[in-house]
Amino acid sequence: MSEHAADTHQHIRIRKASENNLRAVDTDIPKRRLTAFTGVSGSGKSSLVFGTIAAESQRLINETYSTFVQTFMPSLPRPDVEVLENLTAAIVVDQERLGANSRSTVGTATDAYSLLRMLFARYSTPSAGGPGAYSFNLGEGACPVCEGFGTEASIDLDELLFWDKTLNEGAINAPNFAPGAWLFQTLTAGTQVDLDVPLREMDPQMLDRLLYAEPGKVKLNGANMSYSGLVTRIKSSYIHSEREVKQKHIRDFVERISTTAPCSACSGSRLNDAARASKLHGHGIAELCSMQVSDLLAILRTIDEPGAVPLLEKLSLVLESMVHIGLGYISLDRPAATLSGGEAQRVKMVKHVGSALSDVTYVFDEPTVGLHPHDIQRMNQLLLSLRDKGNTVLVVEHKPEVVRIADHVIDLGPGAGVHGGTICYSGDVAGLLASGTRTGEHFTQRVPLKEQVRTGHNPIEIRGATEHNLRAVDVDIPRGVLCAITGVAGSGKSSLIHSTVAKQEGVAVVDQSPIRGSRRSNPATYTGIMDPIRAAFAKANGVKPALFSANSDGACPECKGAGVIYTDLVSMAGVAIRCERCEGRRFTDEVLEYQYQGLNIADVLNLSIERAAEALGIAKAKPMLERLNQVGLGYLKLGQPLSTLSGGERQRMKLAINLGQGADTYVLDEPTTGLHMADVDRLLKLLDEMVDEGKTLIVIEHHLAVVAHADWVIDLGPGAGHEGGTIVFEGTPHDLAAGNTLTGIHLAEYVAGA
Structure with a gap:
């Protein structure tokens, strides 16, 4: 083999990659090295790494199965790339939750x-x-x-019963059990129960009979009727029943009263x-x-x-x-299923540490999510150990601490969405710093310690908090300031805030949890922008708004308005393939003939939020479009499926919605997730504007830029699990950096690099 031929096999060779917003990208990625992919949110990193490299590796592996096996598998589409050579088997270690399988631990x-x-x-x-x-x-x-x-299904009696009411006053808070109703009569028939005694004062044996009596027969109006105790009946009819509950009010009731308890x-x-x-x-x-x-x-x-x-x-x-x-x-x-996205990704990583596999491609999606700076160094050692076993390690990452250990860096941009999709830099870290790209310019940038901090007032008092590992914590959180809650992963930060402040009235919790919605849900539907868009189309064309709903009359009958056909696989992630009938446009041909401002409904859903704010003259949609832009989501398309959003993008979308609802206090859980260093500056400006408007911001965060910019810091620790759960510092960032807590030490190192 010639020297040139040998060298070509040392790189994954990509030519004319055009998946999503990529603009005919050409690049070579060194094999058996650690390559970091950088760039602002939406610049095309994931499209190149996950949508092109990992997707094609999976497709080619599927093609090695027998024809018989392939008949049970979906036909994966080939990524939009002209040349993709020298791939190895790709193992994706992402932030997808570990599934809802309650047997999995x-x-x-x-x-x-x-x-x-x-x-x-x-x-x-x-x-x-x-x-x-x-x-x-x-x-x-x-x-x-x-x-x-x-666990076993249990019923929250405090949700089911009004203890201070009598049966005649409606003490049973359940459908179909109103005083005098048929089920109410069968429940009380054959007993000497006093219907005018508050449940709290009822004879314990009588109460036990009413709640837990086993199924039996009772005479009612001269006829033999079936009866059960209230809890017994609810469990057999709804909780342990195999039948689907169709009435929404019954489903809501069951969800309200159901709880789980450890198996007895x-x-x-x-x-x-x-x-x-x-x-x-x-x-x-x-x-x-x-x-x-x-x-x-x-x-x-x-x-x-x-x-x-x-x-x-x-x-x-x-x-x-x-x-x-x-x-x-x-x-x-x-x-x-209870692990966060970052925890889930790290659990998946552990599986590969002792793996006998080598010469494979590991693909990581921001592996430092949820990690304190103290833990990032150890994460780096793990990434390097995978590389040193002869594997190709590809990491999509924003943190300079991780990018710095890379053998090779590929920076995409220069902007997001339609403003991104090109290679801005490819080379080593030293070259990146001198490249003049946004990543290069922000790489060594540090947010200085805030010297002039705001003074809080009327603090939120927390007393005796004991959730999970918290050790009877007493702390005051000042109102009217930006307060950062810090500490290593597992120190008790989330337990402290979510078990106390987050449950209070007037508090908006903006986290990264999955967004509820169907497979047809997208930013336009989730934020409510779609309603004025449908109304505008209907008015302009003299037809009803339902035609422009992918959930209703105008939806493509083949894909039911999803634009893709989903194949759910038992043993692996499901696959979505573009609908051939509507070519991914979601609507019938008839609907697509109607236009508004020269665009049909599919064209509008294909607009980026930024472009829609500029081009769509729909007054009722404008405020929300502007807020989505404000939180840095201008690059998302209006019709992009919610399932494709990262945890950080989901959180920023929730923030945009909450900004218009007038909450006094906001709890943000790691809002810098998925943000480029340049985007963090933008986020800090937004947080400042919110506090200046009189809001209280409580931010659970590891990013030292946010900690340095806070007015007040509450640091938990000193360690994780039972080694944490106490307050180790309260005060200004300046005082924190002068102290000796883990967060303080790393904050001092961070600002020293300014």
């Missing part, structure tokens, strides 16, 4: 639980059997009562008696899984079992990796 997601099961199967006494005997996902190990879920048989461990009885050096498997990982690691190091050394070493490696990337405060029995 951190232990099962990292394989740590599989190793623990093996350990107990071989070395515990009395042994319950093989590894399957310790699995809550298998009949041989699962608790027979809760079937391995660890297994105390939430999910395991049967035999599995719970097994002990390894005095410890049960459920006990070990309930410990935070850093404590579990310490216990494993005390186990002296010569034959188990290889297993213990392998399990310890997984747990050490979790500690290294800031997950030491999490327990293995924590349900996977």
